[in-house]
Amino acid sequence: MAEDYDYDLFTIGAGSGGVRASRVAASHGARVAAAEEFRVGGTCVIRGCVPKKMLVYGSMFAEELGHAQNLGWTIEGKSFGWATLRDFVNADVDRLEGLYGQTLANHEVEVFAERATITGPHSVRLSSGREVTAKYILVATGARPAMPQFPGVEHCISSNEVFHLARQPQCLMVVGGGYIAMEFAGIFNALGSEVTVVNRTDRILRSYDEQIVDRMLHIAMGRGIDFRMHSQIKSVEKDADGCLQVDLGGARPVAVDQILIATGRSPNTEGLGLENAAIELGKGGEIPVDEYNRTSCDSIYAVGDVTDRVQLTPVAIREGHAFADTVFGGKPRTIDYSAIPSAVFSQPPLAGVGLTEAEARRVHGDVKVYSSDFRPMKNIFSEHPERGLYKMIVDETSEKILGIHMIGPEAPEILQVAAVAVKAGLTKQAFDDTVALHPSMAEELVLLK
Numbered sequence: 001m002a003e004d005y006d007y008d009l010f011t012i013g014a015g016s017g018g019v020r021a022s023r024v025a026a027s028h029g030a031r032v033a034a035a036e037e038f039r040v041g042g043t044c045v046i047r048g049c050v051p052k053k054m055l056v057y058g059s060m061f062a063e064e065l066g067h068a069q070n071l072g073w074t075i076e077g078k079s080f081g082w083a084t085l086r087d088f089v090n091a092d093v094d095r096l097e098g099l100y101g102q103t104l105a106n107h108e109v110e111v112f113a114e115r116a117t118i119t120g121p122h123s124v125r126l127s128s129g130r131e132v133t134a135k136y137i138l139v140a141t142g143a144r145p146a147m148p149q150f151p152g153v154e155h156c157i158s159s160n161e162v163f164h165l166a167r168q169p170q171c172l173m174v175v176g177g178g179y180i181a182m183e184f185a186g187i188f189n190a191l192g193s194e195v196t197v198v199n200r201t202d203r204i205l206r207s208y209d210e211q212i213v214d215r216m217l218h219i220a221m222g223r224g225i226d227f228r229m230h231s232q233i234k235s236v237e238k239d240a241d242g243c244l245q246v247d248l249g250g251a252r253p254v255a256v257d258q259i260l261i262a263t264g265r266s267p268n269t270e271g272l273g274l275e276n277a278a279i280e281l282g283k284g285g286e287i288p289v290d291e292y293n294r295t296s297c298d299s300i301y302a303v304g305d306v307t308d309r310v311q312l313t314p315v316a317i318r319e320g321h322a323f324a325d326t327v328f329g330g331k332p333r334t335i336d337y338s339a340i341p342s343a344v345f346s347q348p349p350l351a352g353v354g355l356t357e358a359e360a361r362r363v364h365g366d367v368k369v370y371s372s373d374f375r376p377m378k379n380i381f382s383e384h385p386e387r388g389l390y391k392m393i394v395d396e397t398s399e400k401i402l403g404i405h406m407i408g409p410e411a412p413e414i415l416q417v418a419a420v421a422v423k424a425g426l427t428k429q430a431f432d433d434t435v436a437l438h439p440s441m442a443e444e445l446v447l448l449k
């Protein structure tokens with residue numbers, strides 16, 4: 001196929017979408033090369049989902065060791081060392097990066113450890129100056145933290161830096177009200193840092209069910225996280241002793257030792273040379289694509305965060321796989337974006353699939369809501385009288401499930417399975433017909449009233 005080109009496929013970016021697409025295209029017989037300017041594995045593996053989840057696990061021991069003491073365990077000399085957790089997590093990231101590189105090598109994907117830019121519909125230039133050609137180009141360059149503009153923003157960090165902090169912050173300010181803000185507020189609160197969340201509106205986690213989010217807020221405040229709603233940083237000044245003085249518009253500045261900005265992620269399209277293939281960007285700098293991930297240029301496709309459809313790893317992976325099957329496997333495939341389950345690994349975590357109650361009322365008019373508001377057995381050991389909340393939204397007449405939303409220990413693990421039922425179009429009756437598995441938290445799902 002590649003008689004006139006150096007490769008059949010040149011992938012720019014070896015993250016979730018790019019690695020999957022390259023590997024599958026190669027297994028369909030394509031000659032594939034990929035360029036990665038930072039580290040193979042991309043955001044999820046290197047500075048996203050994976051190290052974040054490991055920090056969540058590490059931080060949860062603080063509470064669990066407390067529970068253990070209530071259950072008769074004596075733990076002498078209990079203390080926490082941030083550097084040990086950080087280094088453990090980063091060592092595992094190194095291991096995973098190696099595995100991803102190995103996968104590409106096993107599939108004979110040639111990897112260029114450098115930046116690539118597009119010079120034409122079939123050509124890219126590597127930062128070494130070398131120009132290569134390919135029948136198809138896949139842009140899988142992901143996204144980067146969007147930093148707001150205010151004086152002193154250079155003293156703040158993003159999620160890129162949070163995995164490498166020299167010291168655990170004593171006082172951490174987190175800016176934003178999305179996934180990253182809630183997850184890192186939870187991690188550092190559990191580890192004992194004083195955490196303040198600054199959010200410009202009074203709503204956090206906008207895409208989740210309001211009642212579930214309210215429960216999360218209530219629990220987070222009970223655990224000592226300070227929420228400053230309708231607030232925005234005006235400026236930050238750094239003292240001689242390294243302390244950050246934050247002007248939030250109040251009478252006095254707030255002093256913290258670290259500020260984490262988590263205000264969304266922008267597609268990595270700047271300086272990518274898309275204009276050389278006459279590709280115009282969308283309003284947020286994303287690459288517009290059709291249902292087959294094709295851009296306005298026939299030989300250039302794009303998948304994952306750079307297209308700003310759903311910024312989640314499993315979605316980028318599916319898009320990459322579908323692209324490779326479509327273009328190199330002779331099996332045109334599109335992705336069904338309905339009922340994608342997602343979770344926020346806050347403490348406790350929350351998870352949801354399908355329509356929220358408000359969305360369901362807007363779209364379907366009359367809906368029924370079944371719920372269970374319960375105290376998980378696991379929390380009986382703890383000083384926190386925190387309650388879990390599960391909700392099922394169903395269509396009033398057909399009883400077909402429109403959405404399931406939950407907060408409580410292990411909610412993401414439980415929701416993944418419940419999402420199969422929502423995707424399969426099951427009704428509430430199917431849950432009622434299923435015998436409870438007792439004692440478990442998941443049994444609440446078949447006991448909803």
Ligand SMILES: Cc1cc2nc3c(=O)[nH]c(=O)nc-3n(C[C@H](O)[C@H](O)[C@H](O)COP(=O)(O)OP(=O)(O)OC[C@H]3O[C@@H](n4cnc5c(N)ncnc54)[C@H](O)[C@@H]3O)c2cc1C
Nearest residue numbers: 013015016017037042043048116141142304305311312313
């Ligand atoms: C802190 C954090 C936590 C997250 N947690 C979760 C989670 O729990 N669950 C979940 O589903 N999602 C999570 N996400 C989102 C998830 O990481 C992304 O949706 C996913 O990584 C997108 O994959 P991608 O292939 O589009 O891009 P990426 O994985 O970002 O890969 C893009 C790659 O392209 C490289 N690149 C960019 N430009 C060039 C160029 N010109 N030349 C060469 N290489 C280039 C980059 O270095 C990068 O390695 C999280 C994100 C963050 C930041």
Ligand SMILES: NC(=O)c1ccc[n+]([C@@H]2O[C@H](COP(=O)([O-])OP(=O)(O)OC[C@H]3O[C@@H](n4cnc5c(N)ncnc54)[C@H](O)[C@@H]3O)[C@@H](O)[C@H]2O)c1
Nearest residue numbers: 148176177178179180181200262263264265311343344345
């Ligand atoms: N558990 C997961 O699946 C997970 C975890 C982390 C990240 N992600 C993905 O990464 C993406 C990025 O995460 P994120 O938390 O940065 O973004 P987000 O889109 O979830 O949240 C951004 C938040 O920042 C606020 N904001 C935007 N501009 C602001 C400004 N100038 N000042 C103050 N607040 C501002 C928004 O109102 C919103 O609350 C998510 O959309 C998600 O798809 C997923």
